[in-house]
């Protein structure tokens with residue numbers, strides 16, 4: 001299953017922390033990368049730094065002309081899933097999305113401020129993680145988990161310098177050179 005997150009509406013002066021967390025959640029929970037519509041080298045740098053230490057090959061692409069990216073994605077057979085509280089409830093659509101995700105790459109779109117209306121139209125699914133307003137970080141985390149049915153929680157990250165040895169109590173980290 002290949003999943004990429006498109007983060008729209010990032011305002012560098014306000015959203016640094018939230019967008020960084022969108023990227024960290026995407027990486028930790030099985031997405032291949034995050035596409036940022038705006039410029040923010042700081043956000044990209046912090047996520048790349050995490051990847052360098054904790055492994056995997058998560059990518060961050062900034063300054064993307066997102067409408068062109070979405071068109072290209074769909075032209076190549078990819079599907080687009082926009083997370084919005086106005087959408088269809090996740091429980092009513094996740095089986096269908098999971099079935100499609102076996103054949104097609106999935107782009108998951110999350111907003112910051114008001115999302116342009118054409119996103120609702122271009123999306124193959126507009127999905128609500130409950131029909132109540134909350135957060136793009138929480139919506140993304142739950143969506144990724146429902147889509148992958150928890151399997152992403154045991155993902156291995158290649159070439160990690162740091163790897164946690166899970167323990168019931170205390171902390172143990174293996175460090176590789």
Ligand SMILES: C[S@@+](CC[C@H](N)C(=O)[O-])C[C@H]1O[C@@H](n2cnc3c(N)ncnc32)[C@H](O)[C@@H]1O
Nearest residue numbers: 083084085110111115128129132134135136139
């Ligand atoms: C804090 S909300 C702002 C939404 C904005 N006020 C609007 O009207 O579109 C930012 C993003 O969080 C996500 N989000 C918030 N609540 C959601 C929900 N219940 N289900 C799915 N996504 C949600 C959406 O991707 C949304 O664009």
